[in-house]
Amino acid sequence: MIKVGLILGIAGACRTDELVNLTVDDIEDVGSSLIVKIPNTKTNIPRIFVVTDVGNMLELFRKYLSLRPPHVKHKRLFLYYKAGKCSSQPVGKNTMGKIPNVVASYLKLPDVACYTGHCLRRSSATLLADVGVDITTIKRHAGWKSTTVAEGYVENSIENKTKIANQVLVGTTASATTKTVNKLISTPDRGKKT
Structure with missing residues (x-):
């Protein structure tokens, strides 16, 4: 359950309640990928995303789905899995919200x-x-x-900082940057002692 929640949560930028309310009918397995529909969102804009078979993600999803007991009367996707068995009890918001914490602890x-x-x-x-x-x-x-809200979700990762550094220092204008830097270094500051 944790692995499937992690896969769907990151692949679809899902909120916890979107994952909790996800039903088996919201996911279509088309063989080479999963088409996931999020019909009810906080912003009232339904979303669709796709999960492809990178790293056997589809196999994990299919395995989890195959553990679903036949007697379950509701359509919610995420069910509690304990002691080697999948129950019919749906996973709640608190349990779903702890998935990143569980993964962080494991790592x-x-x-x-x-x-x-x-x-x-x-x-x-x-x-x-x-x-x-x-x-x-x-x-x-x-x-x-909102663009502002979206930008607030993007972490200032080392990858982003490295990409920016490469664009500034090594990008397509590397020769222009080098000329500018060399000019600044070789041009004396007028009126200032160095």
């Missing part, structure tokens, strides 16, 4: 209490920004209306 990351359910949305936005996706696409993916 022995510092300050595990800081990893809340909202980390799934933040991680999704940051991962997209790290590979160069523009803010409009990030907004559309996560269902944000």
